[in-house]
Amino acid sequence: MDFINAIIVLLNYTVLPALTYGSQLALGAIFVTLIYGILRFANFATGDMMSFGTMFAVLLTYYFQSKGISFGFLPTALLTIPFAVAMMIFYMLLIDKTVFSYYRIKKSPPVQLAMVSLGVMFVTQAIIRIIIGPTDRRFLDGEKFILKATEFKEMTGLNEGLTIKSTQVITLVVTITVVSIMFWFLNKTKTGTSMRAYSDNEDLALLSGIDPKRVVMITWIIAGILATIGGILYGLDKSYRPFVYFNNMLPIFAAAIVGGIGNPYGAFFGGYVIAFAEIFLTYAYKRFFVYLLPESLEPNSLMQLLSTDYKFAISFSILVVVLLFRPSGIFEGKKI
Amino acid sequence: MRQYSNVIAAYSIMLALIILVGVFQSWSIALSIFNYCMISAVMTMGANIQWGYAGLINFGIMGYTALGGLAVVLVSVAPVPEAWSVGGFNMMTSLAIIIGMIFSIKYILKKIKKSKKRNYLISAIIIIGLILIKLISGPAIENIEAVEPAKFGFLGGLGMPVLFSWIVGGFFAAGLAFVVGKVALGLRADYLAIATLLIAEIVVSIIKHEDWLARGVKNVIGLKRPAPYEIDLQTSTWFINLVEKFHSTKLAAISSLSEKQDLLNQLVIDASSIYVKLCFAGLFLVVVIILLIITQKALYSPWGRMMRAIRDNEEAASAMGKNIVKQHLFIFILGSAIVGIAGAMMVTNDGLFTPGSYRPMRYTFVIWVMVIVGGTGNNFGAILGGFVVWFLWVQAAPMALFVINLLTAHLPETNELRIHLIESAPYFRFLLVGIGLLLIMRFRPQGILPEKIIKQ
Numbered sequence: 001m002d003f004i005n006a007i008i009v010l011l012n013y014t015v016l017p018a019l020t021y022g023s024q025l026a027l028g029a030i031f032v033t034l035i036y037g038i039l040r041f042a043n044f045a046t047g048d049m050m051s052f053g054t055m056f057a058v059l060l061t062y063y064f065q066s067k068g069i070s071f072g073f074l075p076t077a078l079l080t081i082p083f084a085v086a087m088m089i090f091y092m093l094l095i096d097k098t099v100f101s102y103y104r105i106k107k108s109p110p111v112q113l114a115m116v117s118l119g120v121m122f123v124t125q126a127i128i129r130i131i132i133g134p135t136d137r138r139f140l141d142g143e144k145f146i147l148k149a150t151e152f153k154e155m156t157g158l159n160e161g162l163t164i165k166s167t168q169v170i171t172l173v174v175t176i177t178v179v180s181i182m183f184w185f186l187n188k189t190k191t192g193t194s195m196r197a198y199s200d201n202e203d204l205a206l207l208s209g210i211d212p213k214r215v216v217m218i219t220w221i222i223a224g225i226l227a228t229i230g231g232i233l234y235g236l237d238k239s240y241r242p243f244v245y246f247n248n249m250l251p252i253f254a255a256a257i258v259g260g261i262g263n264p265y266g267a268f269f270g271g272y273v274i275a276f277a278e279i280f281l282t283y284a285y286k287r288f289f290v291y292l293l294p295e296s297l298e299p300n301s302l303m304q305l306l307s308t309d310y311k312f313a314i315s316f317s318i319l320v321v322v323l324l325f326r327p328s329g330i331f332e333g334k335k336i
Numbered sequence: 337m338r339q340y341s342n343v344i345a346a347y348s349i350m351l352a353l354i355i356l357v358g359v360f361q362s363w364s365i366a367l368s369i370f371n372y373c374m375i376s377a378v379m380t381m382g383a384n385i386q387w388g389y390a391g392l393i394n395f396g397i398m399g400y401t402a403l404g405g406l407a408v409v410l411v412s413v414a415p416v417p418e419a420w421s422v423g424g425f426n427m428m429t430s431l432a433i434i435i436g437m438i439f440s441i442k443y444i445l446k447k448i449k450k451s452k453k454r455n456y457l458i459s460a461i462i463i464i465g466l467i468l469i470k471l472i473s474g475p476a477i478e479n480i481e482a483v484e485p486a487k488f489g490f491l492g493g494l495g496m497p498v499l500f501s502w503i504v505g506g507f508f509a510a511g512l513a514f515v516v517g518k519v520a521l522g523l524r525a526d527y528l529a530i531a532t533l534l535i536a537e538i539v540v541s542i543i544k545h546e547d548w549l550a551r552g553v554k555n556v557i558g559l560k561r562p563a564p565y566e567i568d569l570q571t572s573t574w575f576i577n578l579v580e581k582f583h584s585t586k587l588a589a590i591s592s593l594s595e596k597q598d599l600l601n602q603l604v605i606d607a608s609s610i611y612v613k614l615c616f617a618g619l620f621l622v623v624v625i626i627l628l629i630i631t632q633k634a635l636y637s638p639w640g641r642m643m644r645a646i647r648d649n650e651e652a653a654s655a656m657g658k659n660i661v662k663q664h665l666f667i668f669i670l671g672s673a674i675v676g677i678a679g680a681m682m683v684t685n686d687g688l689f690t691p692g693s694y695r696p697m698r699y700t701f702v703i704w705v706m707v708i709v710g711g712t713g714n715n716f717g718a719i720l721g722g723f724v725v726w727f728l729w730v731q732a733a734p735m736a737l738f739v740i741n742l743l744t745a746h747l748p749e750t751n752e753l754r755i756h757l758i759e760s761a762p763y764f765r766f767l768l769v770g771i772g773l774l775l776i777m778r779f780r781p782q783g784i785l786p787e788k789i790i791k792q
Contacts, residue, residue, distance in 0.1 A: 042526040044701075099774060111393065111525045115708060116777050118701055122770025125697075129763035246697070250537055253530050261527075309545035316534035323531055324519060 001158070006291035008160040012149075018279040019272070020168045020237055023175035026271025027230030028252035030179070030264050031223050037199040037262035038219045039104070041113035045121040046227075047249030051242050052124055053088035053228030054235045055132050060084060061139045073143040077232055078170070084232065089224035095120055096220055104216070121246075128242050136241045140167065167237040178229055179268060182222060186264065191218060199262065250312065251278075254319040260329025269331065274315045282308045343716050343785060350723045357731070364606070367613035369730055374620040375682045377722030380706040381627055381715060382674030388713030388787065389640065390667045391647040393529040396516065398699035399536030400672045402543055402691065403512055404505030404679025409550045409689050411501035412560040413493035419483045420491060423476030423548070427491065430473040437465040480548040490551045498560040502623075502680045509676025510669045512539065517668040521661070533696065544691040556689040563615035569608040576600070579607045616685055623681065624719065627674060631715045643667060644713075702729060705773045711783030720785055728772065729765050736764035 028050060035043045043049075060080035064070070071079050099120060103113050146169055149161025186192040191214075198205040198215045206212060231245065238244075251274050259270025285303040306314065322329065354373075358366035379397060386392045441458055448454045481489045520531040544552050569575045580587065583603055590596045634640050646653040646660055654660050683689050702725065710721015740761060744754040776783065 036526075042530060102778065109525075111529075112777070112781070114526055114529060115704070116774065118704060119770045119773035119777060121701070122705075122766045122773065124770075126763050126765075126767035126770060129766065130757075130760045133760065134763075250534055254534060257527070257530060307545065310541060313538045313541045316538050319534055320519060320531065323523060323527065327523060327527070 002291040005158055005160045006288050008158060008162050009288050009291065012160065012162050014276075014279050014283050016164070016168055018276045020171045021279070022272035022275030023171050024230055024234040024237065024271075025248075025252055025255045025275055026268045027175060027178070027226050027233070028248065029255035029259065029267035029271045030182070031226040031230065032252055032256040033259070033261055033264055033267040034219055034223055034226070036256070037264075038195060038215065039100070039113075041110045041117065042253075044114060044117045044249070045124055046252055047246045048121050048124040048128065048242075049088070049092065049223075050227045050231035050234075050248070051128055051240075051245035052091060053084050053224070054231035054240055054245070055128055055242075056084040056087045057081065057228070057232045058132065058137055058139045058235065058240050061141075065141070071142065074166075074170070075140050075142045075236055077139055077236055078174075081229060081232060085225050085228045088228045089221050092220045092224045093217065096216065101216075125242065125246065132242070134242055136239050137235075138239045140236050142166065165237075167233075171233045171237060174229060174233060178226070182226070183264070185222075195219065247312075251315045254315045257319055258322050258329060260331040263329065263331050266329050266331035270329070273330070274318065277318055278311050278314050281305050281314050282311055343720075346720050346784060347716075350720065350727070353727060361734075364609055364613065367610060367617060369727060371613060371616050371620060371685055372682075372730070373723040373726045374617070374624050375678050375685065375722075376703065376706060376726040377624055377719040378620075378627060378678035378681065379675050379703050380710060380718040380722040381624075381631060382671045382678065383703055383707045384671075384710075384712065384715065384718035385631065385674065386668060386671035387707055388718070389635065389643045389647065390664060391525075392521070392664060392668055392671075393525055394532050394668065394671065395529045395696075395700050395704070396532035396536035396539075396672075397675055397703045398694050398696050399532075399539035400509040400512065400675040401679035401682065401699050402536075402540050402694045403508040404502075404676035404681075405683035405689050405691075405694075406543055406550055407505035407508045407676070408498060408501040408559060408680050408683040409556050410493045411496050411504050412498040413556065414495040416483060416488045416490065416492035419480045419488060419548075422479040422483065424491065426472050426476030427480075427548070430469045430476075433465055433469055433472070437461055477548045485554075489554070490548050490556075497562075498684055499562050499619075502677050502684070505676040505680030506673040507676075509679070510673040513669040513672030514665070516672075517665040521664050521668060533700065536700065537696070540691065540694045543694075550689060550691070553692045555691070557687070559683065559687050559689065561612075561687060562619060562684065563612050566605075566608040566612055569611060570604050575608065575611070576604055579604050582607075620681060620685075623677070628715055628719065635715065702769065705769055707783075709772060709776050709783055711785035711787065713787030714783070714785050717783050717785035717787075721783065724784070725769060725772070728768055732765035732768045733762045736768075737761045 028046060031050075032043060032046050035041065035046075057077050057080045060083055061076045064076050064079060069079070070076050099116060100113065103116060143166050145163060146166050147162065147164040149163045152162045153159070186196060194205065194210045195215050195218065197208070198210055198212065202212075205215075234245075234248070252271075255270035255274045256267045257270070258273055259266025259268070261267075282304065289303055290298055354366050354370055357369060379401065382400075383394060383397060386394045440461055444454060444457055444461070448457070480491060483489060516532060516535050520528055520535070523531060543550060546552060547554065550556055580600060583600075587596055587600065590599060642653070642658055643663065645656075646658060646663055650660055706721035706725040707718060708721070709725055710719070711717020737758065740754075740757045744751070744757065747754045780786075
């Protein structure tokens with residue numbers, strides 16, 4: 001019985017949150033990696049682009065709520081996804097047309113494009129703050145829990161409760177759906193194959209008649225979908241705050257590089273690596289060991305490897321270690 | 337002379353703008369903008385050495401700035417004897433263990449050939465060392481942080497003059513740059529950017545959360561100053577006499593004695609803050625000029641030519657027998673040290689160390705905009721970039737407010753759009769800086785003052 005209790009503690013406080021956070025990071029990381037693989041630059045506006053899409057979801061949620069439209073027990077924000085994605089894609093294509101395409105046609109070095117993306121980052125951040133302001137916003141409605149701790153205890157008769165939040169399930173389901181559709185698209189359709197060809201060897205792809213404009217446009221469209229959905233899921237699970245989204249760029253980059261930048265499978269996996277490392281290394285294992293060990297051996301301290309203040313620092317340290325020993329990432333990078 | 341005409345023109349416009357602020361807003365604001373412009377200029381020079389001379393991207397400016405600030409605390413604050421007596425010995429032991437770990441790993445790396453055994457040995461040393469440190473430092477940290485937490489709760493510094501800390505800040509930053517350079521300089525440009533960005537974040541999070549070191553997010557206030565304090569100035573007779581002399585015509589116009597005294601008091605208070613800022617401005621100007629002379633000399637020396645050769649064609653330079661790895665590391669350390677000095681200057685100017693305020697937006701990305709806008713590879717350009725962008729960054733909000741008021745003048749005071757826009761005026765600085773960067777990148781990619789190669 002104690003053993004099951006210990007497992008439940010771990011599930012409740014580490015595995016479930018890590019899976020949720022990992023999915024959110026994974027969506028962002030695939031976004032980074034797609035841009036890097038096909039458009040060939042590190043996009044420093046990543047966090048703010050995700051924030052931009054989420055902003056529309058928040059505003060539309062408020063609008064729908066004022067009109068009395070709801071999605072039953074699911075959050076209204078899910079209804080707004082198509083509209084938010086459309087706005088996001090429009091913004092991305094606009095930015096590409098006015099800013100990035102000039103440097104792409106000139107064949108500027110990737111560094112210059114990265115610097116340009118800094119400018120886009122500033123502008124996007126300004127627009128977001130002017131429209132919605134810098135404050136913290138919660139836009140989750142509908143059922144908050146699928147399974148409450150007390151219900152679980154009654155059902156199983158265990159000491160420890162397992163809480164399943166609806167946002168956790170929504171995040172996992174939506175992520176798996178979106179990512180599998182995307183991988184199917186990249187691997188099985190003709191357009192997807194042409195995108196991979198373009199990523200592998202641009203000149204060869206152009207020779208075989210692939211239209212670069214189309215590839216770029218579809219890349220931005222996929223990126224827009226991933227960025228918006230990733231942002232909305234994060235916002236539903238935690239809350240929406242522009243500054244936090246900007247900061248999320250850092251673990252997302254870490255996830256993309258750890259997985260091997262340019263490789264979507266790697267990025268997907270990297271998101272979970274970063275999330276699990278962050279949560280497992282900063283969790284206080286005292287309760288877990290109280291169940292497992294005999295009473296005489298019970299730990300006095302919190303049994304915490306690192307304080308939760310170092311959450312971010314952990315993902316960055318993993319990144320540094322990976323860069324040192326395997327600069328191309330856990331999976332081989334620069335492929336798509 | 338003619339080749340410098342655009343430099344002179346650009347600097348005169350900048351100076352005129354600051355003087356306009358002095359005339360229309362206040363001289364105190366103008367001087368603080370001027371001081372911050374100079375601090376930004378020093379940071380920009382550091383980044384420019386790395387990017388402009390050698391083509392290395394360092395997105396870790398924030399980390400070096402924070403280390404420079406930390407140096408001010410560790411050098412100038414008086415030591416806290418109680419904290420040292422309860423935890424000093426343990427902390428020093430931990431430091432010794434860290435040094436021991438580094439040397440033993442170095443020894444192993446040198447003596448044992450690359451093998452699984454070596455990897456296990458190194459990881460064993462690291463794990464044992466970390467456990468030892470945690471066991472030894474844990475209780476000591478608790479004790480140190482318990483010493484008058486509202487006032488101290490940290491080990492304190494060395495109690496030395498604050499100007500000395502500017503040099504120490506440079507050395508701190510150089511030390512970090514050495515480690516980062518060893519780890520990350522082999523990476524491709526955009527990887528290097530991301531790696532340095534994240535390492536800086538690690539440094540700041542350590543400074544933020546290790547309270548025994550510099551109080552973390554509880555901040556250190558009331559740091560020493562290389563300039564006199566306003567309160568002292570307001571009570572010293574020579575200063576009051578000076579102010580009286582300066583404003584003699586204004587004072588003579590008032591007949592009533594009490595009114596005259598009131599006005600004089602007010603003038604003395606204003607003048608004291610301006611005087612302090614002028615002292616800082618003088619100090620900063622000295623630093624900027626010294627750095628400018630050194631960097632200009634370096635840029636046009638054989639060494640500077642070699643760096644440009646490495647930047648423009650690594651393979652060719654390598655074929656000529658130049659050690660690229662070594663030179664990259666050297667210039668990375670040099671640039672970072674200058675950024676560290678700037679960080680120390682900034683904390684000295686503010687008189688307080690607030691680790692919570694170090695954010696990549698303000699301390700990395702804005703500095704990079706300065707480098708690009710000013711002119712990469714040109715020291716005069718770098719300084720100008722620091723001035724222009726900082727000026728925009730500070731003055732964007734009042735400018736935006738003015739424009740908003742002008743555009744919405746026909747709307748009633750209670751109009752929601754108008755209120756919303758007025759409330760969001762501070763965020764127009766991001767818009768202004770972003771659009772400025774995009775325009776410069778598009779139409780003048782070398783910056784306002786482009787790099788000049790003097791043929792000799």
